[in-house]
Amino acid sequence: MLDDRTTAAWPTAYPQGYAVVDVETTGLSAHDRIVSAAVYRLDARGEVEDHWYTLVNPQRDPGPVWIHGLTADVLESAPLFAEVAAEFSARLDGRVLVAHNAFFDWSMIAREYARSERTAPVRQRLCTIALARELRLPLTNMKLETLAAHFGVVQRQAHNALDDARVLAEAFRPSLRTAAERGVRLPLLECRPLTEWSEPAAASAGTPRIGRQASYGGGGWRPARKRPPCPYPNPGRYEPDKPLKQGMRVAFSGDTSVERELLEDRAVEAGLHIATSVSRLTSLLVTNDPEAGTSKVAKAKAFGTPVVDEAAFTQLLRDVAPADASANG
Numbered sequence: 001m002l003d004d005r006t007t008a009a010w011p012t013a014y015p016q017g018y019a020v021v022d023v024e025t026t027g028l029s030a031h032d033r034i035v036s037a038a039v040y041r042l043d044a045r046g047e048v049e050d051h052w053y054t055l056v057n058p059q060r061d062p063g064p065v066w067i068h069g070l071t072a073d074v075l076e077s078a079p080l081f082a083e084v085a086a087e088f089s090a091r092l093d094g095r096v097l098v099a100h101n102a103f104f105d106w107s108m109i110a111r112e113y114a115r116s117e118r119t120a121p122v123r124q125r126l127c128t129i130a131l132a133r134e135l136r137l138p139l140t141n142m143k144l145e146t147l148a149a150h151f152g153v154v155q156r157q158a159h160n161a162l163d164d165a166r167v168l169a170e171a172f173r174p175s176l177r178t179a180a181e182r183g184v185r186l187p188l189l190e191c192r193p194l195t196e197w198s199e200p201a202a203a204s205a206g207t208p209r210i211g212r213q214a215s216y217g218g219g220g221w222r223p224a225r226k227r228p229p230c231p232y233p234n235p236g237r238y239e240p241d242k243p244l245k246q247g248m249r250v251a252f253s254g255d256t257s258v259e260r261e262l263l264e265d266r267a268v269e270a271g272l273h274i275a276t277s278v279s280r281l282t283s284l285l286v287t288n289d290p291e292a293g294t295s296k297v298a299k300a301k302a303f304g305t306p307v308v309d310e311a312a313f314t315q316l317l318r319d320v321a322p323a324d325a326s327a328n329g
Helices: 004-008 072-078 081-092 103-117 128-136 142-152 161-182 260-269 295-303 310-315
Strands: 017-025 035-042 050-055 096-099 125-127 188-190 196-198 220-223 247-251 284-287
Touching: 004 295, 017 081, 017 103, 017 161, 035 081, 035 103, 035 161, 035 188, 050 081, 050 161, 081 103, 096 103, 103 125, 103 128, 125 128, 142 161, 161 196, 188 260, 196 247, 196 260, 196 295, 247 295, 260 310
Parallel strands: 017 096, 096 125, 247 284
Antiparallel strands: 017 035, 035 050, 125 188, 196 220
């Protein structure tokens, strides 16, 4: 519990409300669909205001029934996403979307809205995995059940969207209060709607469908994002045992424990340039698997580009040296 001093000093920069979300889906790829969704609305300090749940007809095979328990017969009479989009929007409007592995939930939601020719009214998301890492919670892994157990939250029906959202809401509240007490900056990321949508070829090539049909154009999806140019000149390569310097070109390769976008956003805030590929001008490559056979790792070896892992890069981000005054002027 927060004491009176912490309550009085609640960070003014924190959001005014949250929408804790969980979606169950037919699978994990771009052509998969939502089969159920739940939202718990929370106030600025994490107290539950209300909750909402719906089934969704995915218009295709329901996928891993053994996980979510929703069969084709159950989903046949469920509403299409377009028919619940307005109610979903009312639950999200003006709030930060909170989810466990928020990138996945947001990606699925954004695609469903794009299919319905709508835009979700949410501009930021918060991943509870990233928050747990920011708080350095002593968790053996980052599963929802482990986070729930840490806070004494009892899960009744795993992979049921409503119960998963409830569990996450109950675990998020003490996480949020701990963050406020410590003055931790919340790991908020921008939610960018899709600018283009059409069903990937795999989705239209003989995939079994349920009940009513819908038609959309063809060709995949693309998120809209364009970073402003780095205002500092490139000072060259990173040198071990020295700080990073503003203007350095940093590339990433492979999986990271913290959402890639969060790492990139923080690098940009520190004055670094995010490179989408590795060249002779790249100052540093960040990868947790330096022996991977990716093109970026191969080029880094060929060019002699310095390589560090995510943990080392996170430490380096805490003390980035300013750009040379003469170069910046």
